[in-house]
Amino acid sequence: MIGNPGKCCCYRRMGTEMTLLQAQEEFATILARLSPSKVPSFVGWIGDGFGSLEGGNPNDDAAEQKLKAIRRELRAMLPIDACFKSKKRPSMIPSSSATTPSSFPKSTSLLNGHAITHLNGTNGTNGTGRPSLTPSDRKSTPCRLSVTSASPSVISNGDSEQVQIEVDDFLYDDFEVDKLIADEQIPKYYCGSCGSRDVQSVVFVSHSTNMTQLRYIFTYLLPKLGLRLDDKVFVDIGSRLGGVIYAASLYCPNIGDAIGIEPNGKLCDVQTKIVDDHKLWDKVNIVHDKFQNQKKVLAKANFVFMNDVFRTLVTPEEKAAGWHKLRALLKPQTVLIHIPSLRKVTKNVDLGFEIEEWLEQLDTRRIPREYARDFHHPSDLIGQIEVFRVR
Numbered sequence: 459m460i461g462n463p464g465k466c467c468c469y470r471r472m473g474t475e476m477t478l479l480q481a482q483e484e485f486a487t488i489l490a491r492l493s494p495s496k497v498p499s500f501v502g503w504i505g506d507g508f509g510s511l512e513g514g515n516p517n518d519d520a521a522e523q524k525l526k527a528i529r530r531e532l533r534a535m536l537p538i539d540a541c542f543k544s545k546k547r548p549s550m551i552p553s554s555s556a557t558t559p560s561s562f563p564k565s566t567s568l569l570n571g572h573a574i575t576h577l578n579g580t581n582g583t584n585g586t587g588r589p590s591l592t593p594s595d596r597k598s599t600p601c602r603l604s605v606t607s608a609s610p611s612v613i614s615n616g617d618s619e620q621v622q623i624e625v626d627d628f629l630y631d632d633f634e635v636d637k638l639i640a641d642e643q644i645p646k647y648y649c650g651s652c653g654s655r656d657v658q659s660v661v662f663v664s665h666s667t668n669m670t671q672l673r674y675i676f677t678y679l680l681p682k683l684g685l686r687l688d689d690k691v692f693v694d695i696g697s698r699l700g701g702v703i704y705a706a707s708l709y710c711p712n713i714g715d716a717i718g719i720e721p722n723g724k725l726c727d728v729q730t731k732i733v734d735d736h737k738l739w740d741k742v743n744i745v746h747d748k749f750q751n752q753k754k755v756l757a758k759a760n761f762v763f764m765n766d767v768f769r770t771l772v773t774p775e776e777k778a779a780g781w782h783k784l785r786a787l788l789k790p791q792t793v794l795i796h797i798p799s800l801r802k803v804t805k806n807v808d809l810g811f812e813i814e815e816w817l818e819q820l821d822t823r824r825i826p827r828e829y830a831r832d833f834h835h836p837s838d839l840i841g842q843i844e845v846f847r848v849r
Contacts, residue, residue, distance in 0.1 A: 521708035627668035628701035676709035688712040690760035696767045700729035707741035756787040794846040817846035
């Protein structure tokens, strides 16, 4: 809850019920008196109370508050300003595949994904194949990590190229990205040919799952389908900063295990620190590896989550090999939750088999509309989530 409704001036004035206009004026007055640096924290504090004010399942509200606390910690660990140290414009490099503009800095601090399109190099290990942070580091050291070759990418799109910045939706939703652009913390435009007037828009893309989608999946979509995670094993392939496995463990407290498989060691370090800080080890496990090597983990999975995992594979042959490996690893009756459309991401990939031969798609068509109606969220935000069962 936000404060005490019986005492807080935001609820009552002079012993009488406030009108909406009076509340808005008083709220604006409070904001005007605050130091500009304190406004985001104040607004965040109010946002954290919305779940309780709107009603709903108290357990779901508590889980969402914990997720928001995790998100705040991640933002503090991974500062925005560390990602855009250079004011240089990207040079446009014609290419049939993704390339990295040579005019961007070759090393920048790892943050929310706004400046992360490739995570190459050492995979965040210390040369031994293990994460580079020690347990004591994880508990006491502020996590300000460096990623080699992390920068906006230039991609070919027919006759033209685009600069893409990847957005981690778990940390920053569309509204917050717009605010960062307005505050000039991230760029909205780039010069298509240096020194000219050829100014074009940066394309923002996301391959992560936002707070609305997470709550929808675990509190609405799966229950509506009669799918419960009690005592079940849930695996997120490509867990990145860990948002999905945190949500699974918090929204489904009776879950058997929430496992994140992540090949990048630096991201595993971040997840480890979060799980340490929030004492989630009883329900969460982190595997630093490629999913292809985790036969035992995937063999015991009851639920598998994927958010466009094979996007980083360059050739259709590599993508096909990834799907073949996944098909070999998942046992019958495993539930696969996939974002975005599975047919869309495999459209130009010669799998050698039909998706329908392997997976049965569960009918979710009415569920996003019902959720959008009940909770006032755009249905297109959640309608791209598909659910399958291995035959």
